[in-house]
């Protein structure tokens with residue numbers, strides 16, 4: 001078994017063919033460096049895009065009311081990432097990449113029953129490791145898991161980050177890369193303040209604090225999982241290949 005890394009791509013990074021090609025360029029670059037890659041994908045696009053999470057929710061809610069149970073709602077919400085995973089597998093194979101695709105359940109993401117905000121209990125990495133015997137890249141539908149008796153769950157909005165670090169922790173990955181539509185974690189939301197600057201290094205604790213205070217670029221649960229497993233992770237731009245992004249590790253003092 002080679003060195004494993006996890007690369008997660010958010011909704012805007014998989015929203016159309018050209019964005020997905022850039023995402024696959026990052027994955028191919030890692031494969032060329034000798035890594036086996038778990039590629040975690042979110043649903044394609046944002047509100048208004050046909051298969052984005054908010055668009056799926058819109059299909060069954062009127063005035064913010066739905067007739068679906070919490071369990072049924074998670075079955076619907078999880079489909080956005082299933083579509084995204086299948087489309088990505090297809091596009092990767094068009095490029096002759098050796099890939100396999102897995103749902104969250106197939107990837108062994110086991111959760112509790114807290115629908116819409118389920119906690120990951122553990123990840124059983126067996127299926128991913130088996131797939132790596134024949135492929136370089138395993139593409140996993142983010143944001144979702146399964147209860148021990150087979151009910152589909154979702155991990156809370158922005159929860160594909162949690163999929164990525166939980167899978168990274170279970171595989172003892174070398175690191176996890178969260179690819180997104182900004183250049184890294186910044187001192188402020190760049191959409192509110194265009195003069196915001198990338199913070200090159202953060203400790204897990206600093207990142208948890210920022211995420212809990214609303215820096216939605218990474219889900220706080222994802223950071224805590226990485227912290228407990230001591231897996232370094234980076235937040236990087238899908239679009240700006242040369243940007244270093246923000247690295248989140250144990251102690252900023254270790255970095256010169």
Ligand SMILES: Nc1ncnc2c1ncn2[C@@H]1O[C@H](COP(=O)(O)OP(=O)(O)O)[C@@H](O)[C@H]1O
Pocket residue numbers: 009010011012013042158179180181182184185186187188189190191214215216217218
């Ligand atoms: N401190 C911050 N640093 C970087 N981005 C931030 C911060 N606070 C909020 N954001 C917002 O987070 C967004 C990225 O998160 P998200 O929309 O969930 O992306 P993705 O679809 O890649 O998961 C950015 O577009 C940015 O507007």
Ligand SMILES: N[C@@H](CC(=O)OP(=O)(O)O)C(=O)O
Pocket residue numbers: 009010011012042043053054080142143156157158159160161
């Ligand atoms: N698609 C889900 C999960 C997710 O993590 O999305 P993104 O990576 O695009 O924030 C959501 O919109 O909440």
